Amino acid sequence: NAGVTQTPKFQVLKTGQSMTLQCAQDMNHNSMYWYRQDPGMGLRLIYYSASEGTTDKGEVPNGYNVSRLNKREFSLRLESAAPSQTSVYFCASSEVEKLFFGSGTQLSVL
Amino acid sequence: AQTVTQSQPEMSVQEAETVTLSCTYDTSESNYYLFWYKQPPSRQMILVIRQEAYKQQNATENRFSVNFQKAAKSFSLKISDSQLGDTAMYFCAFRTSFGNEKLTFGTGTRLTIIP
Numbered sequence: 001n002a003g004v005t006q007t008p009k010f011q012v013l014k015t016g017q018s019m020t021l022q023c024a025q026d027m028n029h030n031s032m033y034w035y036r037q038d039p040g041m042g043l044r045l046i047y048y049s050a051s052e053g054t055t056d057k058g059e060v061p062n063g064y065n066v067s068r069l070n071k072r073e074f075s076l077r078l079e080s081a082a083p084s085q086t087s088v089y090f091c092a093s094s095e096v097e098k099l100f101f102g103s104g105t106q107l108s109v110l
Numbered sequence: 111a112q113t114v115t116q117s118q119p120e121m122s123v124q125e126a127e128t129v130t131l132s133c134t135y136d137t138s139e140s141n142y143y144l145f146w147y148k149q150p151p152s153r154q155m156i157l158v159i160r161q162e163a164y165k166q167q168n169a170t171e172n173r174f175s176v177n178f179q180k181a182a183k184s185f186s187l188k189i190s191d192s193q194l195g196d197t198a199m200y201f202c203a204f205r206t207s208f209g210n211e212k213l214t215f216g217t218g219t220r221l222t223i224i225p
Contacts, residue, residue: 033213040217041217042201042215042216042218043201045212045214058212097143097145097160098157098160099213101154104153104154
């Protein structure tokens with residue numbers, strides 16, 4: 001079982017560049033999430049999707065967009081990257097109350 | 111809005127000793143779930159233990175147990191017979207039972223097990 005797969009694992013961007021973080025799960029979960037992790041801040045929710053075709057803002061949505069392409073895939077897009085978006089990004093999916101996380105993407109914006 | 115507070119940014123303990131990590135939370139809900147997640151240097155998020163608020167009995171998973179005090183809104187994690195592999199960041203997290211499924215995390219405690 002692959003579980004939750006995120007790509008890429010590492011990325012370096014220049015300020016103003018755009019990119020999309022990909023996430024896919026093979027557990028047939030309805031709910032999917034994007035979190036960012038910063039030192040001393042814990043994990044903060046960016047966006048989540050309760051089901052295919054729906055998305056909602058989390059705690060820190062500014063500067064991001066998401067797409068729930070189908071039940072398996074939930075992508076996160078940075079349209080114009082800023083240094084403040086340097087972080088580790090985690091995708092997750094949930095079965096009832098348990099979250100399953102991907103291995104994370106280390107993103108640096110210079 | 112719910113908040114989760116972990117007041118110990120870092121802790122260290124000798125191997126084989128017992129250590130307790132603290133977590134408090136604030137909510138007006140009566141039904142909810144609480145979790146402890148472990149994040150080792152590999153960055154993987156691993157569910158350690160979970161507790162349903164309506165259950166009075168404290169959850170246990172092998173060497174890991176919790177002290178859940180609902181009235182005090184406290185949810186501490188006890189690790190017994192600590193091992194080097196327990197070295198990690200530990201996050202406390204909260205989720206309501208109904209409605210949205212968002213998980214709210216604390217800021218984490220970095221635990222180091224000393225050989």
